[in-house]
Amino acid sequence: MLDVVRQILLRDLRLAFRRWSEMATPLIFFVIIASLFPLAASPDEAQLRSTGAAVIWMSALLSSLLALDGLFRADSEDGSMEQLILGPAPLGLVVFAKIVAHWAVSGVPLLVLAPLAALSFYLPLTALPELIAALALATPTLSVLAAIGAALTVSLRAGGTIIGLLILPLTGPVLIFGTRATELAALGEPVAGPLYLLASVAVLAVSLGPPITAAAVRTALE
Amino acid sequence: MNAVPMRSRLWRAFHQLGSPPYVYRLAGRLAPWLGVASCVLLAVGAFWGLVLAPPDYLQGNSFRIIYIHVPSAYLSMGGYVLMAVAAGIGYIWRMKLAHGVAVCVAPLGAWFTALALVTGGIWGKPTWGTYWEWGDARLMFELLLLFLYIGYMVLRMSFDEREKADRVSALLAVVGVVNVPIIHYSVEWWTTLHQGPTLIREGGPSITMDMLIPLLIMLAGFSLFFGWLLCKRLQGEILRRERRTRWVQNLAVEAAA
Numbered sequence: 001m002l003d004v005v006r007q008i009l010l011r012d013l014r015l016a017f018r019r020w021s022e023m024a025t026p027l028i029f030f031v032i033i034a035s036l037f038p039l040a041a042s043p044d045e046a047q048l049r050s051t052g053a054a055v056i057w058m059s060a061l062l063s064s065l066l067a068l069d070g071l072f073r074a075d076s077e078d079g080s081m082e083q084l085i086l087g088p089a090p091l092g093l094v095v096f097a098k099i100v101a102h103w104a105v106s107g108v109p110l111l112v113l114a115p116l117a118a119l120s121f122y123l124p125l126t127a128l129p130e131l132i133a134a135l136a137l138a139t140p141t142l143s144v145l146a147a148i149g150a151a152l153t154v155s156l157r158a159g160g161t162i163i164g165l166l167i168l169p170l171t172g173p174v175l176i177f178g179t180r181a182t183e184l185a186a187l188g189e190p191v192a193g194p195l196y197l198l199a200s201v202a203v204l205a206v207s208l209g210p211p212i213t214a215a216a217v218r219t220a221l222e
Numbered sequence: 223m224n225a226v227p228m229r230s231r232l233w234r235a236f237h238q239l240g241s242p243p244y245v246y247r248l249a250g251r252l253a254p255w256l257g258v259a260s261c262v263l264l265a266v267g268a269f270w271g272l273v274l275a276p277p278d279y280l281q282g283n284s285f286r287i288i289y290i291h292v293p294s295a296y297l298s299m300g301g302y303v304l305m306a307v308a309a310g311i312g313y314i315w316r317m318k319l320a321h322g323v324a325v326c327v328a329p330l331g332a333w334f335t336a337l338a339l340v341t342g343g344i345w346g347k348p349t350w351g352t353y354w355e356w357g358d359a360r361l362m363f364e365l366l367l368l369f370l371y372i373g374y375m376v377l378r379m380s381f382d383e384r385e386k387a388d389r390v391s392a393l394l395a396v397v398g399v400v401n402v403p404i405i406h407y408s409v410e411w412w413t414t415l416h417q418g419p420t421l422i423r424e425g426g427p428s429i430t431m432d433m434l435i436p437l438l439i440m441l442a443g444f445s446l447f448f449g450w451l452l453c454k455r456l457q458g459e460i461l462r463r464e465r466r467t468r469w470v471q472n473l474a475v476e477a478a479a
Contacts, residue, residue: 148397152390156380165376166394169369172362173404204400212397215313219389 004089005097012101015074022070023105027113030063034117045122052121053182056114057175060135061142065164067106068146071098072154076221081154085221091214099147099210106146107139123186130185130195137198138178144209145170151216173201240317243469246460249453256450263443271436278433284348287341289437293444295338298367299402301331301448305374306399309392321388322463324395325378326455330448332371339364359408363401370398384463 016023037055038048075081084094114135115128123131149167156162181194238244271289278285305327312320342361343353355361374391381387429437464470 148393152377152394153380155386155390158380162373162376162380165369166373169366169373170398170400172366172401176359212393216390216393219313219393220386 001089001093004093005100008084008094008097009101009104012098013104016101016105023067026063026067026106027109029066030059030110030113031117033059033062035120049122049186052118052123053179053186055121056117056131057178057182059117060110060114060139061168061171061175063110064106064139064142064146065149065167067102068150068163071102071147071150072217073150076154076217081217082221085218091218092210095147095151095213095217096210099143099206099213102147103140103143107135107143110139111135118182123182124188126188127182127185130191131182133195134178134181134185134191134198137195137202138174141174141198141202141205142171144205144213147213148209148216151213151220153220154217155220174198177201240319242319242460242464242467245319246457249456249460253450253453253457256446256453260443260446260450263439263446267436267439267443271433271440275433275436276430281349284345285433287345288433289440291338291341291345292437293441294334294341295364296441297444297448298331298335298338298364299405300445301327301334302367302371302395302402303399305331306395309388309395313389313392313396318385318388318463319460321392322456322459323452324392325388326452326459328371328375328378330451330455332368332375334448335364335368335371339368360405363405363408367401367405370401374398 034055037051037059041047041051072081075084085091087094111132115131118128118131119125145167146163149163152166153163177194177197181191181198184191184194267289272286275286277283305324308320308327309324311317312324339361342364346355347353374395377394378387378391381390461470461473
Protein backbone atom coordinates (compact mmCIF):
# COMPACT_ATOMS: atom_id res chain seq x y z
CA MET A 1 0.00 0.00 0.00
CA LEU A 2 2.58 2.51 1.14
CA ASP A 3 4.79 1.38 -1.70
CA VAL A 4 2.18 2.72 -4.15
CA VAL A 5 2.21 6.08 -2.44
CA ARG A 6 6.02 6.16 -2.54
CA GLN A 7 6.22 5.18 -6.21
CA ILE A 8 3.66 7.74 -7.38
CA LEU A 9 5.20 10.41 -5.19
CA LEU A 10 8.70 9.79 -6.58
CA ARG A 11 7.40 9.64 -10.14
CA ASP A 12 5.48 12.92 -9.84
CA LEU A 13 8.38 14.65 -8.16
CA ARG A 14 10.77 13.45 -10.86
CA LEU A 15 8.39 14.71 -13.55
CA ALA A 16 8.04 18.04 -11.77
CA PHE A 17 11.78 18.55 -11.53
CA ARG A 18 12.28 17.63 -15.17
CA ARG A 19 9.75 20.28 -16.17
CA TRP A 20 11.11 22.72 -13.65
CA SER A 21 9.88 25.79 -15.51
CA GLU A 22 6.26 24.67 -14.98
CA MET A 23 7.05 24.17 -11.34
CA ALA A 24 8.70 27.55 -10.97
CA THR A 25 6.00 29.57 -12.72
CA PRO A 26 3.54 29.73 -9.79
CA LEU A 27 6.35 30.68 -7.42
CA ILE A 28 7.54 33.48 -9.65
CA PHE A 29 3.89 34.48 -10.01
CA PHE A 30 3.67 34.66 -6.21
CA VAL A 31 6.73 36.91 -5.99
CA ILE A 32 5.48 39.15 -8.80
CA ILE A 33 2.01 39.61 -7.29
CA ALA A 34 3.48 40.35 -3.88
CA SER A 35 5.86 42.91 -5.35
CA LEU A 36 3.29 44.53 -7.66
CA PHE A 37 0.92 45.10 -4.79
CA PRO A 38 2.79 48.04 -3.23
CA LEU A 39 2.71 49.67 -6.66
CA ALA A 40 -1.05 49.42 -6.76
CA ALA A 41 -1.60 50.43 -3.13
CA SER A 42 0.91 52.77 -1.59
CA PRO A 43 4.50 52.08 -0.55
CA ASP A 44 3.86 53.72 2.80
CA GLU A 45 5.42 51.65 5.60
CA ALA A 46 2.43 51.73 7.96
CA GLN A 47 0.03 50.76 5.21
CA LEU A 48 2.24 47.98 3.91
CA ARG A 49 2.50 46.58 7.40
CA SER A 50 -1.28 46.54 7.77
CA THR A 51 -1.96 44.97 4.38
CA GLY A 52 1.09 42.70 4.27
CA ALA A 53 -0.59 39.64 5.75
CA ALA A 54 -3.51 39.93 3.35
CA VAL A 55 -1.24 40.33 0.33
CA ILE A 56 0.88 37.32 1.24
CA TRP A 57 -2.16 35.11 1.76
CA MET A 58 -3.92 36.22 -1.40
CA SER A 59 -0.75 35.71 -3.45
CA ALA A 60 -0.30 32.25 -1.94
CA LEU A 61 -3.91 31.41 -2.80
CA LEU A 62 -3.63 32.59 -6.39
CA SER A 63 -0.31 30.92 -7.03
CA SER A 64 -1.62 27.62 -5.66
CA LEU A 65 -4.46 27.89 -8.17
CA LEU A 66 -2.00 28.43 -10.97
CA ALA A 67 -0.05 25.32 -10.10
CA LEU A 68 -2.90 22.90 -10.32
CA ASP A 69 -3.83 22.55 -13.95
CA GLY A 70 -1.13 19.99 -14.61
CA LEU A 71 -2.12 17.85 -11.65
CA PHE A 72 -4.17 15.32 -13.62
CA ARG A 73 -4.21 16.79 -17.12
CA ALA A 74 -0.92 15.48 -18.47
CA ASP A 75 -1.58 12.04 -17.02
CA SER A 76 -5.08 11.86 -18.43
CA GLU A 77 -3.98 13.06 -21.86
CA ASP A 78 -1.27 10.43 -22.28
CA GLY A 79 -3.49 7.71 -20.84
CA SER A 80 -1.48 6.95 -17.71
CA MET A 81 -4.35 8.15 -15.50
CA GLU A 82 -6.57 5.43 -17.00
CA GLN A 83 -3.89 2.87 -16.18
CA LEU A 84 -3.80 4.12 -12.60
CA ILE A 85 -7.60 3.88 -12.38
CA LEU A 86 -7.55 0.33 -13.76
CA GLY A 87 -4.58 -0.70 -11.64
CA PRO A 88 -4.89 -2.67 -8.40
CA ALA A 89 -3.96 0.21 -6.09
CA PRO A 90 -6.87 2.09 -4.52
CA LEU A 91 -7.37 5.29 -6.49
CA GLY A 92 -7.75 7.29 -3.27
CA LEU A 93 -4.18 6.42 -2.30
CA VAL A 94 -2.87 7.24 -5.77
CA VAL A 95 -4.60 10.60 -5.63
CA PHE A 96 -3.28 11.17 -2.11
CA ALA A 97 0.27 10.61 -3.36
CA LYS A 98 -0.29 13.02 -6.23
CA ILE A 99 -1.62 15.64 -3.83
CA VAL A 100 1.43 15.22 -1.60
CA ALA A 101 3.68 15.65 -4.62
CA HIS A 102 1.75 18.76 -5.68
CA TRP A 103 2.10 20.15 -2.17
CA ALA A 104 5.82 19.42 -2.12
CA VAL A 105 6.47 21.40 -5.30
CA SER A 106 3.94 24.22 -4.80
CA GLY A 107 3.33 24.55 -1.06
CA VAL A 108 6.75 23.90 0.44
CA PRO A 109 8.62 26.52 -1.63
CA LEU A 110 6.02 29.04 -0.47
CA LEU A 111 7.12 28.38 3.11
CA VAL A 112 10.53 29.74 2.09
CA LEU A 113 9.37 32.54 -0.19
CA ALA A 114 6.55 33.90 1.97
CA PRO A 115 8.77 34.94 4.89
CA LEU A 116 10.96 36.90 2.47
CA ALA A 117 7.90 38.66 1.11
CA ALA A 118 6.70 39.22 4.67
CA LEU A 119 9.96 40.90 5.64
CA SER A 120 9.65 43.26 2.70
CA PHE A 121 6.21 44.21 4.03
CA TYR A 122 7.79 45.16 7.37
CA LEU A 123 6.32 42.18 9.21
CA PRO A 124 8.36 41.80 12.44
CA LEU A 125 10.99 39.05 12.43
CA THR A 126 9.45 37.50 15.53
CA ALA A 127 6.23 36.84 13.61
CA LEU A 128 7.94 34.71 10.96
CA PRO A 129 7.78 31.32 12.75
CA GLU A 130 4.04 31.77 13.20
CA LEU A 131 3.64 32.77 9.55
CA ILE A 132 5.54 29.68 8.43
CA ALA A 133 3.52 27.48 10.77
CA ALA A 134 0.26 28.94 9.48
CA LEU A 135 1.32 28.45 5.86
CA ALA A 136 2.50 24.92 6.60
CA LEU A 137 -0.95 24.11 7.97
CA ALA A 138 -2.86 25.96 5.25
CA THR A 139 -1.05 24.83 2.10
CA PRO A 140 -2.12 21.14 2.41
CA THR A 141 -5.76 22.28 2.44
CA LEU A 142 -5.11 24.45 -0.60
CA SER A 143 -3.45 21.51 -2.38
CA VAL A 144 -6.46 19.29 -1.64
CA LEU A 145 -8.87 21.91 -2.93
CA ALA A 146 -6.68 22.36 -6.00
CA ALA A 147 -6.81 18.62 -6.58
CA ILE A 148 -10.61 18.57 -6.34
CA GLY A 149 -10.84 21.43 -8.82
CA ALA A 150 -8.35 19.84 -11.19
CA ALA A 151 -10.20 16.51 -11.02
CA LEU A 152 -13.61 18.07 -11.68
CA THR A 153 -12.36 19.85 -14.77
CA VAL A 154 -9.86 17.28 -16.09
CA SER A 155 -12.05 16.27 -19.03
CA LEU A 156 -12.76 19.87 -20.08
CA ARG A 157 -10.54 21.43 -22.70
CA ALA A 158 -10.65 24.89 -21.12
CA GLY A 159 -10.65 23.65 -17.55
CA GLY A 160 -8.13 26.12 -16.22
CA THR A 161 -10.40 29.13 -16.45
CA ILE A 162 -13.27 27.83 -14.35
CA ILE A 163 -11.25 26.09 -11.63
CA GLY A 164 -10.92 29.40 -9.81
CA LEU A 165 -14.66 29.85 -9.83
CA LEU A 166 -15.16 26.40 -8.33
CA ILE A 167 -12.40 26.41 -5.74
CA LEU A 168 -11.92 29.97 -4.52
CA PRO A 169 -15.31 30.11 -2.72
CA LEU A 170 -14.20 27.14 -0.64
CA THR A 171 -10.98 28.77 0.52
CA GLY A 172 -12.77 31.22 2.83
CA PRO A 173 -11.96 29.51 6.15
CA VAL A 174 -8.27 29.06 5.27
CA LEU A 175 -8.00 32.70 4.33
CA ILE A 176 -9.76 33.90 7.49
CA PHE A 177 -7.74 31.80 9.93
CA GLY A 178 -4.48 32.28 8.03
CA THR A 179 -4.59 36.06 7.95
CA ARG A 180 -5.87 36.09 11.54
CA ALA A 181 -2.86 34.07 12.70
CA THR A 182 -0.46 36.31 10.78
CA GLU A 183 -2.00 39.53 12.10
CA LEU A 184 -2.00 38.26 15.69
CA ALA A 185 1.63 37.20 15.30
CA ALA A 186 2.57 40.63 13.97
CA LEU A 187 1.04 42.18 17.09
CA GLY A 188 2.91 39.72 19.31
CA GLU A 189 -0.29 38.02 20.50
CA PRO A 190 -0.74 34.25 20.97
CA VAL A 191 -1.78 32.55 17.74
CA ALA A 192 -2.64 29.05 18.96
CA GLY A 193 -6.38 29.51 18.30
CA PRO A 194 -6.30 30.16 14.55
CA LEU A 195 -3.47 27.66 14.13
CA TYR A 196 -5.55 24.91 15.74
CA LEU A 197 -8.44 25.84 13.45
CA LEU A 198 -6.18 25.73 10.40
CA ALA A 199 -4.95 22.33 11.55
CA SER A 200 -8.47 20.99 11.94
CA VAL A 201 -9.45 22.27 8.51
CA ALA A 202 -6.35 20.57 7.11
CA VAL A 203 -7.23 17.27 8.81
CA LEU A 204 -10.73 17.46 7.37
CA ALA A 205 -9.44 18.29 3.89
CA VAL A 206 -6.69 15.68 3.82
CA SER A 207 -8.95 12.90 5.07
CA LEU A 208 -12.04 13.63 2.95
CA GLY A 209 -10.33 15.19 -0.07
CA PRO A 210 -8.58 12.18 -1.65
CA PRO A 211 -11.70 9.95 -1.88
CA ILE A 212 -13.72 12.82 -3.37
CA THR A 213 -10.92 13.65 -5.81
CA ALA A 214 -10.65 9.98 -6.75
CA ALA A 215 -14.40 9.84 -7.40
CA ALA A 216 -14.16 12.98 -9.52
CA VAL A 217 -11.25 11.63 -11.60
CA ARG A 218 -13.04 8.33 -12.12
CA THR A 219 -16.27 10.10 -13.12
CA ALA A 220 -14.57 12.55 -15.43
CA LEU A 221 -12.65 9.87 -17.31
CA GLU A 222 -15.26 7.11 -17.40
CA MET B 223 -47.98 -9.94 8.90
CA ASN B 224 -48.53 -6.38 7.96
CA ALA B 225 -44.86 -5.54 7.63
CA VAL B 226 -44.23 -7.12 4.25
CA PRO B 227 -46.88 -5.30 2.19
CA MET B 228 -45.99 -2.07 3.97
CA ARG B 229 -42.37 -2.46 3.00
CA SER B 230 -43.16 -3.36 -0.55
CA ARG B 231 -45.45 -0.36 -0.80
CA LEU B 232 -42.60 1.88 0.37
CA TRP B 233 -40.31 0.27 -2.17
CA ARG B 234 -42.85 0.85 -4.88
CA ALA B 235 -43.14 4.51 -3.92
CA PHE B 236 -39.35 4.78 -3.97
CA HIS B 237 -39.11 3.21 -7.41
CA GLN B 238 -41.94 5.33 -8.74
CA LEU B 239 -39.94 8.41 -7.74
CA GLY B 240 -37.35 7.22 -10.24
CA SER B 241 -39.86 7.11 -13.05
CA PRO B 242 -39.99 10.34 -15.11
CA PRO B 243 -43.65 10.10 -16.27
CA TYR B 244 -44.81 9.41 -12.71
CA VAL B 245 -42.85 12.34 -11.25
CA TYR B 246 -43.95 14.55 -14.15
CA ARG B 247 -47.60 13.87 -13.32
CA LEU B 248 -46.97 14.11 -9.58
CA ALA B 249 -45.32 17.53 -9.99
CA GLY B 250 -48.16 18.63 -12.26
CA ARG B 251 -50.73 17.60 -9.67
CA LEU B 252 -48.86 19.19 -6.73
CA ALA B 253 -48.05 22.48 -8.44
CA PRO B 254 -51.51 24.17 -8.33
CA TRP B 255 -51.98 23.29 -4.64
CA LEU B 256 -48.55 24.62 -3.74
CA GLY B 257 -49.16 27.74 -5.83
CA VAL B 258 -52.50 28.58 -4.22
CA ALA B 259 -51.34 27.75 -0.69
CA SER B 260 -48.15 29.80 -1.05
CA CYS B 261 -50.04 32.82 -2.41
CA VAL B 262 -52.52 32.69 0.49
CA LEU B 263 -49.79 32.28 3.09
CA LEU B 264 -47.63 35.02 1.57
CA ALA B 265 -50.59 37.43 1.46
CA VAL B 266 -51.61 36.68 5.06
CA GLY B 267 -48.03 36.75 6.34
CA ALA B 268 -47.18 39.97 4.52
CA PHE B 269 -50.32 41.75 5.78
CA TRP B 270 -49.79 40.51 9.33
CA GLY B 271 -46.08 41.27 9.32
CA LEU B 272 -46.16 44.61 7.54
CA VAL B 273 -49.37 46.06 9.00
CA LEU B 274 -50.55 44.28 12.13
CA ALA B 275 -47.27 43.42 13.88
CA PRO B 276 -46.03 46.12 16.29
CA PRO B 277 -42.95 48.17 15.33
CA ASP B 278 -39.68 47.15 16.98
CA TYR B 279 -38.77 49.26 20.03
CA LEU B 280 -35.22 49.75 18.70
CA GLN B 281 -35.47 49.56 14.92
CA GLY B 282 -38.95 50.96 14.40
CA ASN B 283 -40.50 49.82 11.16
CA SER B 284 -37.29 48.89 9.36
CA PHE B 285 -37.22 45.50 11.08
CA ARG B 286 -40.18 44.45 8.95
CA ILE B 287 -37.83 43.43 6.17
CA ILE B 288 -37.14 40.26 8.15
CA TYR B 289 -40.36 38.93 6.65
CA ILE B 290 -38.50 38.79 3.32
CA HIS B 291 -34.92 38.55 4.46
CA VAL B 292 -35.12 35.62 6.87
CA PRO B 293 -37.17 33.34 4.59
CA SER B 294 -34.91 33.99 1.61
CA ALA B 295 -31.75 33.45 3.65
CA TYR B 296 -33.24 30.23 5.01
CA LEU B 297 -34.13 29.06 1.51
CA SER B 298 -30.68 29.97 0.20
CA MET B 299 -29.14 27.48 2.63
CA GLY B 300 -31.98 24.96 2.60
CA GLY B 301 -31.93 25.06 -1.18
CA TYR B 302 -28.22 24.29 -1.21
CA VAL B 303 -28.66 21.33 1.11
CA LEU B 304 -31.57 20.08 -1.02
CA MET B 305 -29.47 20.46 -4.16
CA ALA B 306 -26.51 18.64 -2.62
CA VAL B 307 -28.66 15.81 -1.23
CA ALA B 308 -30.42 15.39 -4.57
CA ALA B 309 -27.10 15.47 -6.44
CA GLY B 310 -25.62 12.98 -3.96
CA ILE B 311 -28.57 10.60 -4.41
CA GLY B 312 -28.20 10.98 -8.15
CA TYR B 313 -24.49 10.24 -7.97
CA ILE B 314 -24.69 7.25 -5.64
CA TRP B 315 -27.76 5.51 -7.08
CA ARG B 316 -27.31 6.81 -10.64
CA MET B 317 -30.79 8.30 -10.50
CA LYS B 318 -31.21 10.76 -13.35
CA LEU B 319 -34.30 12.38 -11.86
CA ALA B 320 -32.39 13.29 -8.70
CA HIS B 321 -29.85 15.10 -10.86
CA GLY B 322 -32.80 16.82 -12.53
CA VAL B 323 -33.98 18.06 -9.13
CA ALA B 324 -30.51 19.40 -8.34
CA VAL B 325 -30.41 21.22 -11.68
CA CYS B 326 -33.77 22.84 -10.97
CA VAL B 327 -32.88 23.88 -7.43
CA ALA B 328 -29.61 25.62 -8.38
CA PRO B 329 -30.98 28.78 -10.05
CA LEU B 330 -33.78 29.06 -7.48
CA GLY B 331 -31.29 28.82 -4.64
CA ALA B 332 -29.02 31.33 -6.32
CA TRP B 333 -31.90 33.81 -6.66
CA PHE B 334 -32.91 33.44 -3.02
CA THR B 335 -29.26 33.90 -2.01
CA ALA B 336 -29.12 37.10 -4.04
CA LEU B 337 -32.41 38.21 -2.51
CA ALA B 338 -31.08 37.53 0.99
CA LEU B 339 -27.96 39.58 0.24
CA VAL B 340 -29.92 42.48 -1.23
CA THR B 341 -32.56 42.62 1.50
CA GLY B 342 -29.80 42.28 4.09
CA GLY B 343 -28.06 45.29 2.58
CA ILE B 344 -31.28 47.33 2.53
CA TRP B 345 -31.87 46.41 6.16
CA GLY B 346 -28.26 47.04 7.08
CA LYS B 347 -28.29 50.67 5.94
CA PRO B 348 -30.73 52.06 8.57
CA THR B 349 -29.65 49.55 11.24
CA TRP B 350 -25.86 49.35 10.97
CA GLY B 351 -25.33 52.48 8.87
CA THR B 352 -23.85 50.50 5.98
CA TYR B 353 -25.11 48.37 3.12
CA TRP B 354 -22.24 45.98 3.23
CA GLU B 355 -19.64 45.11 5.83
CA TRP B 356 -16.63 43.17 4.55
CA GLY B 357 -15.62 42.15 8.02
CA ASP B 358 -18.80 40.25 8.79
CA ALA B 359 -18.39 36.51 8.41
CA ARG B 360 -22.03 35.71 7.74
CA LEU B 361 -22.22 38.23 4.91
CA MET B 362 -19.01 36.88 3.44
CA PHE B 363 -20.06 33.25 3.54
CA GLU B 364 -23.50 34.04 2.14
CA LEU B 365 -21.72 35.72 -0.76
CA LEU B 366 -19.49 32.66 -1.15
CA LEU B 367 -22.66 30.53 -1.20
CA LEU B 368 -23.84 32.55 -4.19
CA PHE B 369 -20.50 31.90 -5.89
CA LEU B 370 -20.87 28.19 -5.18
CA TYR B 371 -24.28 28.13 -6.84
CA ILE B 372 -22.82 29.99 -9.83
CA GLY B 373 -19.83 27.65 -9.95
CA TYR B 374 -22.16 24.65 -9.97
CA MET B 375 -24.17 26.07 -12.86
CA VAL B 376 -21.08 27.11 -14.85
CA LEU B 377 -19.46 23.70 -14.34
CA ARG B 378 -22.62 22.01 -15.66
CA MET B 379 -22.73 24.24 -18.70
CA SER B 380 -19.14 23.51 -19.67
CA PHE B 381 -19.86 19.82 -20.32
CA ASP B 382 -21.41 18.71 -23.59
CA GLU B 383 -22.76 15.41 -22.31
CA ARG B 384 -25.57 15.76 -19.84
CA GLU B 385 -24.71 12.60 -17.93
CA LYS B 386 -21.14 13.66 -17.29
CA ALA B 387 -22.28 17.14 -16.32
CA ASP B 388 -24.70 15.54 -13.86
CA ARG B 389 -22.13 13.35 -12.21
CA VAL B 390 -19.20 15.76 -12.04
CA SER B 391 -21.24 18.72 -10.84
CA ALA B 392 -22.86 16.50 -8.20
CA LEU B 393 -19.46 16.07 -6.56
CA LEU B 394 -18.95 19.84 -6.49
CA ALA B 395 -22.39 20.33 -4.92
CA VAL B 396 -21.58 17.79 -2.21
CA VAL B 397 -18.19 19.36 -1.44
CA GLY B 398 -19.77 22.81 -1.17
CA VAL B 399 -22.06 21.68 1.64
CA VAL B 400 -19.26 22.49 4.11
CA ASN B 401 -20.23 26.13 3.63
CA VAL B 402 -23.75 25.73 5.02
CA PRO B 403 -22.92 24.98 8.67
CA ILE B 404 -20.28 27.72 8.52
CA ILE B 405 -22.96 30.24 7.53
CA HIS B 406 -25.35 29.01 10.19
CA TYR B 407 -22.81 29.19 13.02
CA SER B 408 -20.90 32.21 11.69
CA VAL B 409 -22.84 34.61 13.92
CA GLU B 410 -21.84 32.62 16.99
CA TRP B 411 -18.21 32.04 16.01
CA TRP B 412 -17.49 35.59 14.87
CA THR B 413 -19.57 38.26 16.54
CA THR B 414 -19.39 41.37 14.41
CA LEU B 415 -22.38 43.13 12.91
CA HIS B 416 -24.93 40.49 12.00
CA GLN B 417 -27.18 39.69 14.95
CA GLY B 418 -27.21 36.28 16.57
CA PRO B 419 -29.71 33.54 15.81
CA THR B 420 -33.33 34.39 16.47
CA LEU B 421 -35.30 31.22 15.80
CA ILE B 422 -33.07 28.18 16.16
CA ARG B 423 -31.24 28.82 19.42
CA GLU B 424 -30.99 27.50 22.96
CA GLY B 425 -33.89 28.65 25.12
CA GLY B 426 -36.33 29.09 22.24
CA PRO B 427 -36.88 31.97 19.83
CA SER B 428 -35.90 35.43 21.07
CA ILE B 429 -38.75 37.26 19.38
CA THR B 430 -42.19 38.23 20.59
CA MET B 431 -45.19 36.19 19.49
CA ASP B 432 -46.73 39.10 17.54
CA MET B 433 -43.67 39.18 15.31
CA LEU B 434 -42.91 35.46 15.36
CA ILE B 435 -46.24 34.19 14.00
CA PRO B 436 -46.17 36.24 10.79
CA LEU B 437 -42.50 35.26 10.34
CA LEU B 438 -43.41 31.58 10.57
CA ILE B 439 -46.26 32.13 8.11
CA MET B 440 -43.87 33.83 5.72
CA LEU B 441 -41.35 31.01 6.13
CA ALA B 442 -44.04 28.48 5.25
CA GLY B 443 -45.25 30.64 2.36
CA PHE B 444 -41.74 31.05 0.94
CA SER B 445 -41.08 27.31 1.26
CA LEU B 446 -44.28 26.42 -0.57
CA PHE B 447 -43.49 29.05 -3.19
CA PHE B 448 -40.08 27.43 -3.62
CA GLY B 449 -41.79 24.05 -3.94
CA TRP B 450 -44.20 25.43 -6.51
CA LEU B 451 -41.41 26.84 -8.69
CA LEU B 452 -39.47 23.62 -8.23
CA CYS B 453 -42.43 21.54 -9.48
CA LYS B 454 -42.83 23.72 -12.55
CA ARG B 455 -39.11 23.71 -13.31
CA LEU B 456 -38.89 19.97 -12.71
CA GLN B 457 -41.66 19.36 -15.22
CA GLY B 458 -39.76 21.37 -17.81
CA GLU B 459 -36.50 19.62 -16.99
CA ILE B 460 -38.13 16.18 -17.29
CA LEU B 461 -39.59 17.08 -20.68
CA ARG B 462 -36.20 18.31 -21.84
CA ARG B 463 -34.43 15.16 -20.67
CA GLU B 464 -37.07 12.77 -21.97
CA ARG B 465 -37.90 14.55 -25.18
CA ARG B 466 -36.98 11.56 -27.32
CA THR B 467 -39.18 9.09 -25.44
CA ARG B 468 -42.55 7.83 -26.55
CA TRP B 469 -44.52 9.21 -23.61
CA VAL B 470 -43.31 12.78 -24.08
CA GLN B 471 -44.07 12.62 -27.78
CA ASN B 472 -47.56 11.30 -26.98
CA LEU B 473 -47.95 14.18 -24.56
CA ALA B 474 -47.02 16.65 -27.27
CA VAL B 475 -49.49 15.04 -29.68
CA GLU B 476 -52.23 15.24 -27.05
CA ALA B 477 -51.42 18.88 -26.35
CA ALA B 478 -51.49 19.71 -30.04
CA ALA B 479 -54.82 17.93 -30.59
